[in-house]
Amino acid sequence: MTLIFEPLLPLFLIAILAAIALTLSAFGLYRRQRGAVLRAIALLLLVGALANPVFHSEEREALSTVVAIAADRSHSQEVGPRREQTDKAIAALKDALGRYKGIETRVIDASALQTTDTPWTRIFSSLASALEDVPPSRIGAVIAVTDGQVHDVPEDGKVKGIDAPVHGLITGHEGEFDRRIQIVKAPRFGIVGRDLEMSLRVVDDGGQQAAPAEITIRINGEIVNRLDTAPGVTRTARFRLARAGSNIVEISVAEIDDEVTGINNRVVQTIDGIRENLRVLLVSGEPHAGERAWRNLLKSDASVDLVHFTILRPPEKQDGTPINELSLIAFPTRELFVEKIKDFDLIIFDRYQHRGVLPILYYDNIAQYVREGGALLLVSGPEHAGSESLAYTPLESVLPASPTGSMNEKAFFPRLSEVGAKHPVTRGLQGAQSEPPHWGRWFRSVGVRAPEGNVVMDGPDESPLLVLSHNGEGRVAMLLSDNGWLWARGFEGGGPHVDLYRRIAHWLMKEPALEEEALTARSLGREIEITRQTLGKTAEKAIVRKPDGTIAEVTLTPSEPGLFRGTLKTTANGLYEVSNDDFSTLVHVGAVDAPEFREMVSTTEKLAPVAKATKGVVKRLDDGNGGITLPQILTVRGQVRLDDPDRMVIRMTDETALKGISSLPLFSGLLGLGLLLLAIASTWWREGR
Template identity: 55%
Template sequence: MTLSLDFAPLAAWWLLAIVCLPVAALVVWALVSRTRGAALRAGAATALALAIANPVINEEERAPLSTVVPLVVDRSQSQKLDGRPETTDRALDMLKDRLARFPQFELREVDAGVTEGAGAGAETRLFEALSAAIRDVPPSRLGGAIMITDGQVHDVPSGDETGLPAGAPLHVLATGRPDEFDRKIGFAQAPRFAITGKPVAMTYRITDTNVDESGAARVQIFLNGELVATETAIPGVETPLELELDRAGTNIVELAVDGLDGELTLSNNRAVAELQGIRENLRVLLVSGEPHSGERTWRNLLKSDASVDLVHFTILRPPEKQDGTPINQLSLIAFPTRELFVEKIEDFDLIIFDRYQYRNVLPSLYYDYIAEYVRGGGALLVAAGPEYAGETSIANTPLVSALPATPTGVVTARGYFPRISEEGRRHPVTRDLEGGTSEPPNWGRWFRAIDVDTPDGIVAMQGPDEQPLLVLNRFGEGRVGMILSDHGWLWARGFEGGGPHVGLYRRMAHWLMKEPELEEEALTASTDGQTLSIRRQTMADEAAPAIIRSPSGEEMEVALENNGNGIFSAQVEVGEVGLYEISQGEFSTLAHAGPVDAPEFSSMISTLDVLRPVAEASGGSIRRLLDDSGSLDVPGILPVRATASAAGGNWIGLRATEETELLGVSRYSLFSGFLGLALLLLVLAGTWVREGR
């Protein structure tokens, strides 16, 4: 309770001054001149002035305000190591119990290190969380702050700033042990883009922290999940690395170093770099037989792609043609058979035979070279015409071993709609081709098809009477595609509305050249912020659940939803930053959540050095929660005055606020009612008595 004197004048102060100042002057003159009764007249005038000024006594009822104490708990990824979660939770419970003994303290618990969005968890930002927690707290009500952390904090204020108001101590309670040691590996230099098939130069470094002496360490190098090399490296020395990307698009290079016995964590013994593979211009050899209407379709399609280097030959004059024309009068060039099919055949990414027939232009041995080229990993596309069903068919050469289908000798010549087969609806080459889902398909007809025996591989499209029209097959390490009609050019000319010839031909070419996105059986994964997206494409009707292995080693099983046409997918919210390994049967893939070089993984050993300057500058303290024996040692809590020390050997101090809250005010007027009237009558009566004498 607080008492104070105030005035509530019955008239304005200026009016009171006009009335009282002349009276006061007369009273002063009377007192100076020692006029009889001057004292009584002064008293009467004073009583009258006080009555008009109306003095009031205010009685305030106040309650003390609580002292706000934010308790910031580090829940970052590094705090999940080596028993730190248990230490944190036990210390938190003990601090809560001890703070509860002091009703003047208002605890605000803040979990920090758990953030949303892209890059979530990449940094430990405790001071940002502290600032948000005390944004609505006046500085005078803040008694101090407590942090439970491993000391690896990435938003520590710079210079002499503490992030707290003056006089508020910061106490840091550190988890972890002082004898921790760790090994990590990381890329020192890694490009973002690289050309496929050419050496890519990178460097990496192994860093041992708190390790007295260590020798060379074994490092395994993985490219897109497959082990490609194993080498040794010296810790602390930047080591060069050279490898070749085997595909365009996103490539993940992973390094894995052998761990040390008893080291803090193995999660940073792996490092990844994402490289975008860029394929150099594709070299395509197009060999056409006799000129026909569809020849220009292939040429225009391939020439329209700036990434394709096309070598095109058309057999205009076969060797058996003898018309007596002198050689020096011919404007044709000889077909460089040996150069193309012996010396430089490996330089081509794709060979296309467009209505080609065996007419002694190529020696029989060269067809065997082409078959071996495919067996070794090359790509062959055959666009068959009527010649394929006749005696000059390339099926009558040694190339037949690589061909997925042999002709029956029958050519069907009638109108039909090319249709996607049941297998083709799940195959990436023909899946979702524009206009192919309706019946009949929303595209033009073809009028010729070559009958074949039961083909090998996948029949992706069908012709008349459900005969094979597009066959895709693997041969050794390479691939072969066969179109059993030469009427694809009708789509290019827009006949009966045309058809998706560009999409179909390009998909075929890229499938033959092993583009990862067009694999029939593939498991891919990507991340967007904290969402992990898994996609499985398969020719099967069902897909088993996927197994996700987090950066900390935890595993979870996720069911894949059937999206139709051989696509199965799932989306999972993940809480850790780092490399996720997703496996499903014999397939596995990698996806990295958050920044590849996240500061959270740059150092994970608990430390007092990072926060010591800030804690000491605030008048607080920093200490470990575990003693030398590994036992939990939580300091006591004491309320202290603003000028007293805020820490001791086994205790920490919090400054109690002196702020109060006004609950109510009572006002008592001194000259109101009978009290004021009695005083005035008493003075006036005294003046009358004195004058009566």
């Protein structure tokens, strides 16, 4: 109970009245007046009534002490018996704490904040989030059940929002050993075909091993290098990228006996392959309206080095002008088609015909260049239907179509064929979705016999217009019309000549995104999206090998012409291998260099500073016989001043909750009125004697 005052008048008035009453009482007592004592008592009671004293009585309920059990459910806890030890320890802790009156146990999942992009153990961040509704004074202790690999340990040992002992119960067992591979330095991108370097180190956690280590480097699933090393030594590995775009470089070290896990014996680095400037040779057989369409397109691409020749004066042309007076550059045929032909990534013949400029043997060189991996594009006009067509040279062996000798001379809309609607070179061309297509007409094309390869665009009467073909290691494309420049000039609204020409050139130079048969996979958070690009009507199920070795099948359904897609939900981080038919690809889920998988050996060292700063203890759960042992529990009240190396201290709270308040005014009601009347009556009685 507490006594408080709720004055009926302002305090300064009560103080003045009290001073007057005290003065009068003192004067009466000094003069020994009759009834002075009774008058003093009456005045005191009157001032007390004005001060209005009130007794307050509070009803309170003792609050519980909250003990938080942080359960580490991260990926490193899946190793060996750690998950089982964690479950047993939590059950035993709940049972032991339940025997104490006034203790409330809260089990907090310490992996609640873990995501694909942040796969690390954040116990203290999880505690701060889960205990927001609990005042620090009510927290009796924090008990973390973990393998000790915690990545958000406070540097100063002080846990924000928690003023109580922090204890650590460590899973795993003493003397664990693990070998892992570490990327010290790696490039983010590299030029295709050029040497790249990556610094690697094999690390032995839990003790140095004498066993040597063998490192294997794979790029997109293919082994490109092997090297032997000793643990702790940084080695430099060299390799080359074979393709542009995203490349998955997988570095692995062979597992050894008795190590904790093999999951961190493999790391992945994504390196973007960049092609060096592509060299393109463009040979125009004669000046014509469409010559600049190809030249302007190739010159506008900063990654293309263009060498362009136009045949202005063929050998049979005789006008009497001496050779030394001509201002023309001689066509360096031997240098281009013998000495440096392999330096070019693409050769384009634009309305070129055999008129003796190139010796017949050079065409055989070009055919051999294609079969060994080169790229050739023929843009044909009326000359291809004549007697001097390139089809009547040794180049015929690599051309997918031979001319009939006739020209189709009538207006037509270029249309995508059934295959062309699926082929990445022509799929989705702007204007192709309507009928007739929303682009301008062309007016002539070369007639050819049934071609090999894929006819992706049709001319008049469904005759071939654009043919794409593989030949040996190389590729050949034939555009059987020279009217593409009409689209560039905007005739009848023009057409997508830039997209079409660029895709043809990039397909010839083996751009991965334009492969007609391909398998790709990408990570979308916790899902893997698998895409099968094919000219076929159906796609078989994709087979996915997970990081733990298990297999899953994914059904691929049509999403658009030539594309089949499917998704797979994942739960584990790591490298997934996807295969379909004869194709395979790799995709990595989660952070490439995740902290959760770097160190897998259980340890008491990381939590020791926090335990020391908060008077807690760190103990291993393993009892050496396959079971667990919990430290004893010690409850104390007040500030924890000393730590106990063998027991987990819990600070019991003194906090209470107010349930209700009772008030009793002393001078209100019959009691106050009776006291005042008694005092006044006593004074009157004494004066009357």
